[in-house]
Amino acid sequence: NTSQQNTTLQTGQNLNKEKNEKEISKENSTEKSNSNQIVSKSMICNVPEVNTKTFYRDPMIPSLLVLPPTIDLHSHYLVKQFLMIAQNKASCFPPLILSGMDGELIDATSAPGNKTIQLAGLCPNQKVYAFEKDFKRGKLLKQRVKQSKATNVEIRVMDFLASNPKEFPKVSGILVDPSCSGSGVHGKKWEFTEERIMRLSAFQHKILCHALKFPNVKKVVYSTCSIRKEENEDVVAKTLEASHVKGVFKLKRALKNWKRRGIEPYQKCVRCSHDDLTIGFFVACFERIQQNLDQVK
Ligand code: SAM
Numbered sequence: 001n002t003s004q005q006n007t008t009l010q011t012g013q014n015l016n017k018e019k020n021e022k023e024i025s026k027e028n029s030t031e032k033s034n035s036n037q038i039v040s041k042s043m044i045c046n047v048p049e050v051n052t053k054t055f056y057r058d059p060m061i062p063s064l065l066v067l068p069p070t071i072d073l074h075s076h077y078l079v080k081q082f083l084m085i086a087q088n089k090a091s092c093f094p095p096l097i098l099s100g101m102d103g104e105l106i107d108a109t110s111a112p113g114n115k116t117i118q119l120a121g122l123c124p125n126q127k128v129y130a131f132e133k134d135f136k137r138g139k140l141l142k143q144r145v146k147q148s149k150a151t152n153v154e155i156r157v158m159d160f161l162a163s164n165p166k167e168f169p170k171v172s173g174i175l176v177d178p179s180c181s182g183s184g185v186h187g188k189k190w191e192f193t194e195e196r197i198m199r200l201s202a203f204q205h206k207i208l209c210h211a212l213k214f215p216n217v218k219k220v221v222y223s224t225c226s227i228r229k230e231e232n233e234d235v236v237a238k239t240l241e242a243s244h245v246k247g248v249f250k251l252k253r254a255l256k257n258w259k260r261r262g263i264e265p266y267q268k269c270v271r272c273s274h275d276d277l278t279i280g281f282f283v284a285c286f287e288r289i290q291q292n293l294d295q296v297k
Pocket of ligand 1: 109110111112113114116131132159160177180
């Protein structure tokens with residue numbers, strides 16, 4: 001983590017199993033006082049003061065350690081071996097939202113693999129298919145997943161759009177974290193033409209639509225590290241109107257108690273900003289409301 005924000009580390013596969021979103025939400029509904037833990041009703045981690053001798057366990061994501069920005073653990077062996085992952089808190093949300101359900105899972109756009117490894121650690125008894133289109137990035141993904149010691153990940157170096165949904169009847173959850181402008185990370189240094197944004201937005205819509213074609217998928221989580229509406233709420237709006245989505249999936253309120261929400265009328269989505277001590281980030285959760293007709297027959 002590069003900016004002035006606090007570094008967040010997320011534990012890997014062979015450390016404690018994390019709690020799922022439901023369990024955490026329940027716990028956060030009542031305020032507790034515990035000297036070792038910060039528990040805030042708002043679920044925003046208000047880090048009082050971090051110095052080189054303190055770190056915090058994040059109240060929303062117990063396996064997330066919040067460290068002072070002055071500590072550089074990049075050369076620490078746990079980080080080098082991908083047993084711990086340096087990842088911004090906001091980036092931990094999509095796998096967290098997908099955890100706690102049965103069935104197989106897909107990470108549609110996986111490399112370099114931070115969210116794949118987190119998801120595999122959260123759901124150690126579930127198979128996670130990890131798709132990556134780019135060969136070089138696919139190689140990196142394979143290396144990192146191997147180092148993390150995750151044994152439940154099956155990597156497919158191929159275009160997710162070329163996958164056949166019917167070949168994955170056991171898949172119940174899909175994570176779509178596609179290429180985006182990165183405007184939530186790069187801040188003012190970010191430069192994208194409007195034309196490029198619109199191309200990204202069209203691609204994001206296409207890949208999200210493909211994920212919503214999987215016959216038994218119950219939850220699809222869409223995320224970007226962009227702050228642009230075109231890549232976030234606009235993609236959600238267009239996708240909800242697609243013929244195979246309308247009336248079949250609805251938006252589910254993600255991370256119930258998180259304060260910063262999507263732009264109206266998409267308050268069921270989550271937005272994160274630097275004011276939350278995170279990068280700019282967006283998350284939407286689609287939930288199936290109508291059973292697959294093939295299954296009903
Ligand atoms: N989720 C990753 C993580 O947390 O480490 C970051 C994903 S990055 C934003 C998007 C990735 O999707 C890139 O590696 C890109 O090569 C890949 N990608 C883009 N189009 C794809 C497609 N059609 N199928 C599979 N992967 C794709």
